[in-house]
Amino acid sequence: MLTKLAKAVAIAVLAISACAIADAQSIKGTIVLASQPQGLAVNYLSNRIYVALPSFEGTSDSLAIIDGKSDTVIDTISIPPIAYDVAVDVLTDAIYVGGSYTDANGVQQSEIAVVNGVTKKVERTIPISSTSGSGIQGIAVDPLTGTVYVANASDNVVDVIHRFGAKVHAQVSVAESPFGVTVNPFNNQVYVALSNGTVDVIDGHKETITTTTTVGGANAGIAVNWVTGNIFVTNNNYGPSTVGVLDGKGDVLANVSVGDTPYGVDVDLNTNLTFVANTIGGTLSVINGKTNAVTETLPVTGNFVAVNPTTSKVYITGQTNSVTVLNEQ
Secondary structure, three states: OOOHHHHHHHHHHHHOOOOOOOOOOEEEEEEEOOOOOOOEEEEOOOOEEEEEEOOOOOOOEEEEEEEOOOOEEEEEEEEOOOOOEEEEEOOOOEEEEEEEEEOOOOOEEEEEEEEEOOOOEEEEEEEEEOOOOOOEEEEEEOOOOOOEEEEEOOOOEEEEEOOOOOOOOEEEEOOOOEEEEEEEOOOOEEEEEEOOOEEEEEEOOOOEEEEEEEOOOOEEEEEEOOOOOOEEEEEOOOOOEEEEEEOOOOOEEEEEEEOOOEEEEEEEOOOOEEEEEEOOOOEEEEEEOOOOEEEEEEOOOOOEEEEEOOOOEEEEEOOOOEEEEEEOO
């Protein structure tokens, strides 16, 4: 079993070259899927991309597996009807897929399905909530501890699940609906974007909120650069919208103007670039993390973004039956 130090080394290897900024970005192509995808996640150690494929009407959903070398779908796994957001434990290749459905009694159920990336089977489902509402809106995994954090917008809490756990270990109450959630494994801080325009900082050890910062009008997606410690949160408003940039303590460093209604966001810690999907604007904004300025705007439509820092590829999903693949250089 890997020690914590060994795990840290395995993850930190990505940061060795974390200084080069890509000169330009280009659209590599698209990957056709069986239905319109929602969230996605990248395992940068195995170079696999996992994409949630809801049926919208059926009794089961799917999880598509994409090979990052060929950028083709290599398998599709049947999962419970909860395909919305996805996160992956890169060391164990456990994939967490979460969302909500209505059961036979008319009760909304929010659950997490845990998929084994090796056997490609659903190992277990973890009940999250039976409260009506927005349900599961975000999932994040600390790759060092394996702890899973779930943005539960029905109960206004962040649910905490331990690695290999079969139930919620703890709940951290927040003031408003939590949407995006991300974690920095190097300082064990969890960052939660709330719909009221604030960001909560949670101490992963104590599982308590240490800081609340006002960033925008209606926050949605959130991502953290492990190397710089900076956090990027999308202000999901119509019209001229922004991405708030915070330092690791939660203090606001900048507000960067992007396209209409930004939602999904992810960071490449090697190139220090942040990619933002502007859902209404139909564009993808590229932010230079050194200057906190938009360096390029690409005609890419989508809602969700995931970056593979080992291959310098960006994957975007959300509004068509496909995944758009972007080369960073």
